[in-house]
Amino acid sequence: MAVVLAIGVALSTVIAGTASAHDERVVTEPERTGYPDYRDTGPSVVVCKANSADLIRALPAPVRERNLGLLERCRFNHIQQAVNWVEHEGETGTRIQVLPGVYREEPSRQARAERHGAPLDRPDLAETCARIAEDTDHGDEALTYEEQLTCPHLENLVAVLGDSSPEDDSVGCDSRLCDLQIEGTGTRPYDVVVDGEFDTFLNGLRADRTSGLYLSNFATQHFEFNGIYLIETSGATVDRVEGSFNHEYGFLSFVSFVRYQNCGGQANGDSAIYPGASPNVLAGSGLISRQEQPEFSTEVRNCRSHHNALGYSGTTGNSVHAYRNEFDHNSTGLATDSLFPDHPGTPQNHALWEENLFHSNNVNYVARHAQQGRCTGPLDERDYEDGAVCPAVPLPVGTGLFIAGGNFNWVDGNDFYDNWRQGTYQLWVPAELREQEPVPDAHLRDVCGPDGDQPCPPQETSHWNTYSGNRMAGNVAQGTTQPNGADFGWDLEGQGNCWARSGDRANTSAAGEVTYSGIDTTIVQEDLPAFPGCREREATYSPVSTNALEAGCIEYDPSDNPDPAGCDWFDPLPAPDGRQPAAPTLERLAQGGPVGDSVLASQEGYPTGAPTVVLAAAEEPAEALAAAPLAHARGGPVLLTSGDRLDAGTAEEIERLGATSAVLVGDRESLSPRLAADLRRMGFGGDDIQRLGGSGPAGTAAEIASSMTATDAFVVARDDWRDAGTVGSVAALLERPILLSGRDSLPGPTGDVLARGDIEAVDVVGGSGAVSDGVVDDLSTRLDDVERIGGSDRYEISLNVARFALQAGADPTELWLAGGDDAATGAAGSAAAVDEGVMLLAGDGIGGTPTETWLNGTPNHPEGGATVADILEQVRILGDTSQVGSGVTRDLEDHYGASPGDARGDRSSGAPLWHARMHGEATGSAEVQRAVTGATTLRLRASGLDPGETYTATVQRRSCDADSRPLTFDGGEELGAEVTADAHGVAIADRTVYSSAEAPGSVALRHGGSRVACADLG
Structure with missing residues (x-):
């Protein structure tokens, strides 16, 4: 056991350096x-x-x-x-x-x-x-x-x-x-x-x-x-x-009874969600049983935690039920542990994690930030607001779920994919490290032996954990295979643990066979003893581990020692073999110019509709660029117009989106009042149409900034806007306004916004030829934090903007390319690209350009591992060949294996709903997706209906059982829609909840006052 003890000591010592942040006063469990x-x-x-x-x-x-x-x-x-x-x-x-x-x-x-x-x-x-x-x-x-x-x-x-x-x-x-x-x-x-x-x-x-x-x-x-x-x-x-x-x-x-629901968090140095020392209400109850309907002390449901060091963490996270959440693009998706002394309820026990998504947890923040010297100095100087993350503790990057000492946990019915080290990992942590006597506590002693007469081994953890019904390697949003480095990892310690291999609750893999690994989780070892199945769950199973963990990780400190010798947890990781797609899909979005191109971008970014549209003039690219973060905040696209009437294609797109409100960006010279009249003829009421316009583009950008709660902003050239043609996507991602500047001075409206004091920091995007050093100096006298994102030309500037976007949480698996002279189309695409990738400027080829530099870069680790080209899934080109030349298409096909196809949005941004209830003869399914903004999109599909019949889809305030009253907008408008079953008896209801004072409880389909289908969100 010496090797495993060393591992536990390593982990305990690692955490000890930051234990002060977890020290709590002596507490008493409150009455529930x-x-x-x-x-x-x-x-x-x-x-x-x-x-x-x-x-x-x-x-x-x-x-x-x-x-x-x-x-x-x-x-x-x-x-x-x-x-x-x-x-x-x-x-x-x-x-x-x-x-x-x-x-x-x-x-x-x-x-x-x-x-x-x-x-x-x-x-x-x-x-x-x-x-x-x-x-x-x-x-x-x-x-x-x-x-x-x-x-x-x-x-x-x-x-x-x-x-x-x-x-x-x-x-x-x-x-x-x-x-x-x-x-x-x-x-x-x-x-x-x-x-x-x-x-x-x-x-x-x-x-x-x-x-x-x-x-x-x-x-x-x-x-x-x-x-x-x-x-x-x-x-x-x-x-x-x-x-x-x-x-x-x-x-x-x-030590609190809490329900977290519909929540989110990103860019936290430990985790977004920490249910620690949860009241130990299930202690002594043995294996979790749904038949007994256990009452947990903490619930976490319908939340998304992304781009943190950890999505979820919890020392002695006892009696926790976490379901229908998404943990993605963290360093590690979820970790629970029994490492700290003096935490009530130790060792950790009785958590149920079910129906969650654990995917793409490979972002190496230690290598990206701590090892680059960005985690030293005062906290307000570490670029946290730009997405920098300084991991408080070291954990194995590339892991979906990690149990570092825990008992009687149940990992059931989750999806684990694209975690490059391992899907799950379980480790023993001995009692000595918690300053506890190495003897089993009462509830373990009662159940460790088949008849209650076999003592537990002295290490106390990790015992009687169950892994069942989990789906490995299948990207549920795309329908592709994206394997984990290994599906299940274990240090081979503990007893009563099992990994279901047969029956209807067996763990399965879209890649074929489920894979297992021992303590050296970077290599899947064929000669390991078989992991116990749940039908033959063994009462005693504790072979001696044969692989030691690098002890150097104990020396990690984000400020003083971010790269400890002998630690491989932060090394570059390759993408697992068999990851799909093997090459990206390539699609050109071109429809006769910026106006038509913006319609195609809208269809890509918002395939199921949007509540709001933002209209901007194609002739005013700077205003269209400034509109991108506003559009994202409102949950809709930027559509361009030209002339004083609404283009027919734009009107059709507004109808397709089902938008109920519109924002006109620009003064009456930019956007004619006739556009509002056209919208009213389409059914928009007077209160449904807003205008945000000031004196010229700078005034309009200032009006948009005044409508947002951001404390940081971008500053770009009012006239030479091509340098900043792609900043709209990252501005939208961060919901950060874009202010306009002259070459040598700040316009009055921009100065007025800064004088109000709401903006605390700015990033100037563009070279000194577009925004002079004198303007940067002027900004530095007004604000404490002013930086420039520059480059030798607009193409290199777009590369540096893309790097900034990657840090802020943009998805490197998807790429949008826009022309260097077509900022209007790029601005319109920004609102669509924000949830689906990174945007670059391109010319007539890729070789020797910043686009090639981006494709050959390593997004998760600055010094190696998988490249962007290795994991690229979709490429969208905005504009015809006069904007982005055919040489770009040819290079992508010849050198990167791209093939033409439909690259329509596929990113998962919310956990599926597995429990749609169908009534009568109806069958079907339901799912929920949440955007970064917090908007919730519900989709209910029912079949077995009467062809041609009309059904009403309503979003309900409570669950299917508790309350069927429809949810309403704050103004009293019912959120519902009529759908008609097709010739095959199939009806699909898509609804977006974005402006209710209440969280939705369920979505239902009704006919003649009776429900034919219902799906709970909670």
């Missing part, structure tokens, strides 16, 4: 009160910012009207002010409605700076808080609850502290803050942003000893520890909240 539901009635108060009115005017009509009504009731400018009012003057069950804006909570910052975290209305506590701050080494020793109550802003930007009587023995909520609801009122989370700016605060929103807490529809970013922190909370729901760009965690819960 249940997960609260969303409430649309009851007492409420409204919070707004000075620019909320401007932001509200850019919202879709129904949501806009509701928010304008709420704006009249606004009485607070800071969330904490509203929380304090509820605590002192409000009542239990109050809803805090937060209008669009960026909430930096300046009074909390003032309390931290001037009174050591004491409330501003309690100057008498400043001296006490000064002593607490001095006595507590910041981040190394946890404050007690009493200290948090005394000094709420020593660590927290917003503090919700529910226990008003900490002197008694109860940790329950006993104040007016019980059953509090904090909700953003925009169409999506990023309409309301809580921003820490890495300004000394550990946590964004801390909920401590609360109950009935409901957090909904906002985003948190730029915090040292957690965006949202829940501790000793007896019941909370986190719904449609985004936690991104934090040094460690998006969401962290500790």
Whole structure:
């Protein structure tokens, strides 16, 4: 066992270097009160910012009207002010409605700076808080609850502290803050942003000893520890909240009963979701059984966690049920462990992970960022807002799911594909490393032997974990085969573990045989003992491992030692053999010029429809470029127009999309009022049509920026816009506005936007011939963070923009090419390309160009591994051969194996729904997809219906069983549609939910008032 002990010691020592971030106070498990539901009635108060009115005017009509009504009731400018009012003057069950804006909570910052975290209305506590701050080494020793109550802003930007009587023995909520609801009122989370700016605060929103807490529809970013922190909370729901760009965690819960749903997070240095030390309610219950309907302490459902060091992590993440989530493009998809001492409930046990997607978790942030020296210095100088990630702990890059010491877990019915090291990996962690006696605890002793009389081995983990019904190597979005490096990895320690090999719950592989590997997970070894099957689950199975893990990984530190000797976890990985497609599909999108080309781009990016269209003039490329991030935020394409009437092809595309709102980008000279009249003749109401236009292109770009909540922006040349022709895609991805500049000076509207103080940093895109060094100097006097993305010409600039986009989370498997002289078409394509790849400028060939440099680059590791060409799946060329020459097509076919075909959008962005319920003779399926913006698209397919009959598709507020009331828009409009069964009796309902105050519960198909099909989202 010496080898395995060394492995466990290595992992434990690795984590010890960052253990201070996980140190918690001594806690008591609260009494469970249940997960609260969303409430649309009851007492409420409204919070707004000075620019909320401007932001509200850019919202879709129904949501806009509701928010304008709420704006009249606004009485607070800071969330904490509203929380304090509820605590002192409000009542239990109050809803805090937060209008669009960026909430930096300046009074909390003032309390931290001037009174050591004491409330501003309690100057008498400043001296006490000064002593607490001095006595507590910041981040190394946890404050007690009493200290948090005394000094709420020593660590927290917003503090919700529910226990008003900490002197008694109860940790329950006993104040007016019980059953509090904090909700953003925009169409999506990023309409309301809580921003820490890495300004000394550990946590964004801390909920401590609360109950009935409901957090909904906002985003948190730029915090040292957690965006949202829940501790000793007896019941909370986190719904449609985004936690991104934090040094460690998006969401962290500790000894709390929490439901996370419809959530998301990216660019966190540890993980987006951390259900740690979850109440150990299933301890002693043996194997998880669905027949017994276990009640878990934490649920994670319908969330997407991507481009983090870890998608999900959780030390002693006990009694967790995680289902229908997507963990993709992280370094490791999910990890749970039993490594830390003093975590309640150790060792970890009884998690059920089912029906999740684990794919493409190969992004090597250690090699990309830590080893490039980008994880040193102050946090606010590390480019986190641009997608830089500094992994807090080392983990094997290329792994889908990792159990580092855990018992009685069930990994069932998930999809694992394209994880280049391994799909899953299980490791023993001995008790000594948790400072525990090496003896089995009671619930293990009861079940380790077939008759309860066989003791467990002394290592305590990992035992009685079950892997069943998992689908390996099949890309469910594309229908292609994308193998893992190995499907299942194991250190060959522990007993009672099994990997189902037969029956209806057998693990299967789209590549043929399921593959297994031992502890050296970079090589699949043929001479390993067979992994136990579940029909012959063995009570004792503990062969000695024959391969040692490189012990050098214990020396990893993101700042001081990011490349420890002898550690191979961060080495380049090749794409597994047999990965499909072997060569990309190539498609040219050309239809008579920029207007027609923009229609084709829309069809590519939004094949199932969109709620909104953004119209821009083909003759004003700079305005079209500035429109790209707005379009993405609104969930629709940029369509170009020419002349003063709506082009017939554009009108047909708007009809196909099913759009119900439109935004005209540009003043009346750019876009004639006749366009609005054309839209009204198509059925758009007056409130459904908006115009964002200023004085000239710079004024229009400034108006768009004023309608967004971003704190960073791009600056590009107003006139020589070709240098920045591809920046629209990354601006859309980051939802970051594009401001315009003259060559030698900033236009007035751009200066006015910067003077308001909402924009904190800019990236100037283009060479000094387009935007002079003098302008950069001027910007540097206004802002602390100004950088240039340049190059020798516009083609090299587009390469550097693509590299920037890759860091920000763009997908390197898909490539869009636009002409160097056709910024309008490129701008229109940007809104479509954002979810489907990287955009470059190209000329008449690829050899010796920046496009060739990009294709030969290694996206996951800067020094090797698979190249972009190795994993490229689709190439779309925007424009005819006068824009992107036929030599490009020829080079792609001859040198990269590309073949003509339909490259229509295929990217998975949400976990499928497996449980569609059909009634009567109907059969079918359902699925859900979520875009980066948080929009949810539902698709229900039913067959066995009456041909030619009309059915009504509705999105319901609750589940299929609980409540059949249709969901409504904030303005009262029912979200439903009529569909007709075809000649084969098949009906397909596609609906997009993007502007409801509530998360949808299910989607149903009805005929004559009766349901024929229903699918739950929860």
